[in-house]
Amino acid sequence: MxxxxxxxxxxxxxxxxxxxxxxxxxxxxxxxxxxxxxxxxxxxxxxxPEEVREAAVRALRDGRGNQYPPGPGVPELRGAVAAHQLRRYGLSYDPDTEVLVTAGATEAIAAALLALVEPGDEVVALEPYYDSYAACIAMAGGTRVPVTLRPHVEGEASFRLDLDELRDAVTDRTRLLLINTPHNPTGTVLTRAELAAIAELAVERDLLVVTDEVYEHLVFDAAEHVPLATFPGMRERTVTIGSAGKTFSFTGWKVGWITSTPTLVAAVRSAKQFLTYVSSGPFQYAVAEALALPDxxxxxxxxxxxxxxxxxxxxxxxxxxxxxxxxxxxxxxxxxxxxxxxxxxxxxxxxxxxxxxxxxxxxxxxxxxxxxxxxxxxxxxxxxxxxxxxxxxxxxxxx
Incomplete structure (x- = not known):
């Protein structure tokens, strides 16, 4: 019936x-x-890596993370994320106030957008984009404004960002830029010059930036990954998203994180606590060890x-x-x-x-x-x- x-x-x-x-x-x-x-x-x-998997088994057996871990993430992982950002990029973050562990990068994106975007706000995103971006902007009540990466086939075929188109997309209603580099699905890695232009635009228009950098360790040939937060005026307005799944090939563990200022991390945590609250307890300890693996x-x-x-x-x-x-x-x-x-x-x-x-x-x-x-x-x-x-x-x- x-x-x-x-x-x-x-x-x-x-x-x-x-x-x-x-x-x-x-x-x-x-x-x-x-x-x-x-x-x-x-x-x-x-x-x-087998040693990372064994670290998860050891955490399970030792009873670490089998119950609710701390809301911001276990201290070992928050410390490891901060150490990684400092060692790799010279970015200094306080693990107690400027790092938040999430249920993968997908939750990090959702929590950041739910926290920072209100109905009527415009979010400029690079198109094509990971499908959860559009859904999370919609759930937040925002309006997505795509800026399309265009295909170029002369020389080495690639997709490129038109910086003039990006600038023209920003209006008085724009709240946030959603940037992804290295970029899924096109494989584009934004250059230093492109990132510098994005940073100048964000500072000039007083915009927040959420930057998805989950493929930071997968750049090839002459490309380099440069975090947007390293540019002048950007650390205080940028929420940077990272992930263990893409770097260590344990996608099912769903361990991600954000790094930002205390006020931005607190805002994202306010939304995140009503999504999963906490997750992946034993795996957090294992990822802390993974981030400390040698170069x-x-x-x-x-x-x-x-x-x-x-x-x-x-x-x-x-x-x-x-x-x-x-x-x-x-x-x-x-x-x-x-x-x-x-x-x-x-x-x-x-x-x-x-x-x-x-x-x-x-x-x-x-x-x-x-x-x-x-x-x-x-x-x-x-x-x-x-x-x-x-x-x-x-x-x-x-x-």
Whole structure:
């Protein structure tokens, strides 16, 4: 018998009505149903360092984190995050007042936007963007204003930011810039000059900035990761987001963090405490040890992904795609038009049956869907043999 309600209003909050099931859930389910190789969702198919996993086991056995950890995060992890920021970037943060541990970067994004954005505020974000950005802006009642990274194919194909377009997007209603570098899904790494221009704009217009830097340790070739908070006038207005999942290949642990000023951290914590309150207790201790790993770990991690980037990029090019070889992250964006295709959604939904491989249509990351229509994202954070088999299948499907 169908339950009756006293209202005809839809159950789902209207702010979320435009967001259905995420494309990641749809495509991962398609991979399972067809037995296809899943190069869509960005999770590694091997665990991270054994010593980090053992640190989590040790914390469990020692009874550390099995009950509610402190709301801001365990002191060991907050101290490790502060030490990491100082060692890597020369940024000094007080672990007691300027670091907050979150349930992954996704919660960090949600808590920051819920805390800092009010109805009517505009949030300028780089398009294409991670899908939770749009949903979190909507939940906060803000208005998202996309600034599109444009494809350029002369020389090394890449996506680039138009700084004039960014400046023109800022109005008197703009509250916050939402910046992601290294950038998912395009693989763009913003340069020092671009970041300096963003910083000057934020200071000039007195804007807050939330910067998603979860791929900070995955930059390739001549690219470098420079935190936006290092620029003049930015530390006091920037909320920086980091994550253990992307750097240590334990995405299921959901351990992220923010660093900022005491007042901004307190504001984000006010929202975060009503989301998960706390999470991942034993894993926090393990991540504290992971952040203290020697530089050789981070270099080897990057070099391994660099080789996989080159393997998949070359294979995709050989299969007929135009490849935007990423300067960072573990995703590569391709253009399907050389294959005689133009609809990324249709292409990705047919690809598992046609080639036994799953990818993600970039259009899901755009407000301007037509701008992203011909682009498709693949991930290369998989075992080398898996990538080699995916390349073989894609080449075979291409004829």
């Amino acid at each position: 169908t339950a009756m309600t006293s209202t005809s209003r839809p159950f789902l909050n209207r702010r979320l009505a435009e967001f259905g099931t995420t494309i990641f859930a749809e495509m991962s389910a398609l991979a399972v149903r067809t037995g296809a190789i899943n190069l869509g969702q960005g999770f590694p198919d091997t665990d991270g 050789e770990y981070f270099s080897a991690f990057r070099d391994d992904l660099l080789a996989k980037r080159d393997l998949l990029s070359a294979g995709l090019a050989a299969a007929g795609f135009t490849v935007f070889r990423p300067a960072g992250t573990y995703f590569v964006t391709t253009d399907i038009r050389p294959l005689g295709e133009s609809d990324g959604f249709a292409f990705c939904r047919a690809l598992p049956e046609r080639a036994g491989v799953v990818a993600i249509p970039n259009a899901v990351f755009y407000d301007h869907r037509e701008a992203g229509a011909p682009f498709v994202r693949f991930t290369f954070c998989k075992q080398t043999g898996v990538l080699e088999e995916a390349v073989r299948r894609l080449k075979a499907a291409a004829g």
